[in-house]
Amino acid sequence: MKTQTSLDFRTNAAAAVEDGALRQAMRNATDTIGTKRSDAMESVDFSALREKASAIRMEVLDNLPAYLERFTAQATKAGASVHRAADAGSANAIIAEILRRNNVRMVAKGKSMISEETHLNAHLEKEGFEVVETDLGEYIIQLAGETPSHILVPAIHKNRQQVGRLFAEKLGVDYSEDPQVLTKIARKALREKFLTADAGISGANFAIAESGSLVLFTNEGNGRMVTSVPPLHIAILSIEKILPSLADLPTFMRLLPRSATGQMLTSYVSILTGNRKEGDATGARELHIVLLDNGRSEIVKGDCREMLKCIRCGACMNVCPVYRTVGGHAYGWTYPGPMGIVLTTLLTGMAESHPLVDASTLCGACNDACPVKVPLQEMILKQRVRRVSEGFSPATVSMGMRLFGAAVNSPLLFSFGERLAGWFWSLLRRVGGENVFGRLPRPAKSPFSRRMP
Amino acid sequence: MSVNDSVIALFLENAARSAAVVHRAEGAEQLRAKVSEIAAPDEDLFCPLVTELEKAAAAGCTRFVPGYASARVTVEEVSAAIAETGSIVCASSNGKAVQASLLPAHHVAIVPRDRIFATLDDFFAAFATAPPTNITLITGPSRTADIELNLVIGVHGPERLDIIVV
Numbered sequence: 001m002k003t004q005t006s007l008d009f010r011t012n013a014a015a016a017v018e019d020g021a022l023r024q025a026m027r028n029a030t031d032t033i034g035t036k037r038s039d040a041m042e043s044v045d046f047s048a049l050r051e052k053a054s055a056i057r058m059e060v061l062d063n064l065p066a067y068l069e070r071f072t073a074q075a076t077k078a079g080a081s082v083h084r085a086a087d088a089g090s091a092n093a094i095i096a097e098i099l100r101r102n103n104v105r106m107v108a109k110g111k112s113m114i115s116e117e118t119h120l121n122a123h124l125e126k127e128g129f130e131v132v133e134t135d136l137g138e139y140i141i142q143l144a145g146e147t148p149s150h151i152l153v154p155a156i157h158k159n160r161q162q163v164g165r166l167f168a169e170k171l172g173v174d175y176s177e178d179p180q181v182l183t184k185i186a187r188k189a190l191r192e193k194f195l196t197a198d199a200g201i202s203g204a205n206f207a208i209a210e211s212g213s214l215v216l217f218t219n220e221g222n223g224r225m226v227t228s229v230p231p232l233h234i235a236i237l238s239i240e241k242i243l244p245s246l247a248d249l250p251t252f253m254r255l256l257p258r259s260a261t262g263q264m265l266t267s268y269v270s271i272l273t274g275n276r277k278e279g280d281a282t283g284a285r286e287l288h289i290v291l292l293d294n295g296r297s298e299i300v301k302g303d304c305r306e307m308l309k310c311i312r313c314g315a316c317m318n319v320c321p322v323y324r325t326v327g328g329h330a331y332g333w334t335y336p337g338p339m340g341i342v343l344t345t346l347l348t349g350m351a352e353s354h355p356l357v358d359a360s361t362l363c364g365a366c367n368d369a370c371p372v373k374v375p376l377q378e379m380i381l382k383q384r385v386r387r388v389s390e391g392f393s394p395a396t397v398s399m400g401m402r403l404f405g406a407a408v409n410s411p412l413l414f415s416f417g418e419r420l421a422g423w424f425w426s427l428l429r430r431v432g433g434e435n436v437f438g439r440l441p442r443p444a445k446s447p448f449s450r451r452m453p
Numbered sequence: 454m455s456v457n458d459s460v461i462a463l464f465l466e467n468a469a470r471s472a473a474v475v476h477r478a479e480g481a482e483q484l485r486a487k488v489s490e491i492a493a494p495d496e497d498l499f500c501p502l503v504t505e506l507e508k509a510a511a512a513g514c515t516r517f518v519p520g521y522a523s524a525r526v527t528v529e530e531v532s533a534a535i536a537e538t539g540s541i542v543c544a545s546s547n548g549k550a551v552q553a554s555l556l557p558a559h560h561v562a563i564v565p566r567d568r569i570f571a572t573l574d575d576f577f578a579a580f581a582t583a584p585p586t587n588i589t590l591i592t593g594p595s596r597t598a599d600i601e602l603n604l605v606i607g608v609h610g611p612e613r614l615d616i617i618v619v
Contacts, residue, residue, distance in 0.1 A: 136597045187609060220597045247574070250573035250574045253538070267595050268592075269592075271584060271589070272587055281548050281550040282550055
């Protein structure tokens, strides 16, 4: 598959709109999650919970260095080795080095968006390690050689027939399009991998400063496997995932699964504190925690710091009219949807991502859905302002804006413009590659200002 | 800890909603009868046989395997339960292998009624700063919806979870 980039958003999106199977799959999936989400929210006081959750996340961001220090000290005390990685390259290098030192050949991997951000799999494979994704959705896209199109449901863009054909081709099994049968095939293929893997790599939803614990919300059981069956466990997470204490966890246990998949709670919530200790029969013998910065300690000082409150539930994308239409791949980087627009422009820079800031109608549905009250709509607007000030607006847009600016500053010019538009409308309708004027209503014969008594 | 009946009822209701199969037993004899009803006698069964309830529960079973990795069913007493979410809690305290609730296809959890917490907050208040190596809250059997958001029960973890409140 051709790699799509954020700079190609317009062409990617146009191609996605033409893909009937993709649009059908996206509609089914986002509708299903949406309904389940609103049902699940009925049993809690959403607005009170999100106030509380937002305040806890802000408390962490306001004191991030201190919380990171506390987490590092406590996790170390519990027997983990904590590593700080400034960027993607150094995170990948740290992990490869740990694997080499332990003579690892095969790694069973749980779902981690941070590892997608650092392109960890590609790096490890280049270094000669076998990496097996064990989340069903990730396994599907790894077999297909693709990237996730949703942060929680990575293969949301594929229908059952496509998965059936993929399994038949890559695993040599009989074709089936029954999700039940396909899931059992994956269970069987992956069970052996769990038991023979030399190391497990996982992400984490939260890290608890007070106890040095990692918290993982999972459904399939693969997250439990990779963190407790192999002798070596490496967790990779970004620095802002900290919560002050275990007492803060219930708020997020009530919010995250409901916002993410519309479940009251995921099948499993694992709280892992350090490595296997004397007398324990559970836990990896060696635990490494890699904390990725990748620009976040700068973002936390800026005017978009609230983006780092995000707990990666995906609710904003499920309600976004743009995401629902074009799917995740069109955004061209790790994170799609409204949170993806903001995070991609912040993390990769405007030069790499500026077309993304148009991928929003500013309808504000994302703001209403966000369980930690990230003001996404305002932040997308801020990114649009940044695009202009950093000089990445398309030339026609900045020219048009300059002309319009001059016109609205002078009543004479403005009324002249109104007349011009009226006279030349039939001609104007024919210019513009996307028939922009053709979609606008015809100007009134006599402008409103002149009809005022 | 004395737990009132409404908390137990709420726990059973929420656990059933998460697709666990719930049972109640009064005393050792009923527990033994329940377990032999749930786990077929010819299944390879793993039971830690550490607590009195585990010994009572497994009294009628015949095919024990020494390790959970090769078992078809695990029967064990769990650390706690939470009524708010219908969850059971497996913890690594006292040398317990938390993976015993993960690898076999069928998990039978015994919950002493006095260890059911009403809310998540009550539960977490019990471990302030020094939690054991692994605490896993289990809510229903393992599941996925990764193919067209179709719910499939039983992925890498158990496809069946029975909970017996004693």
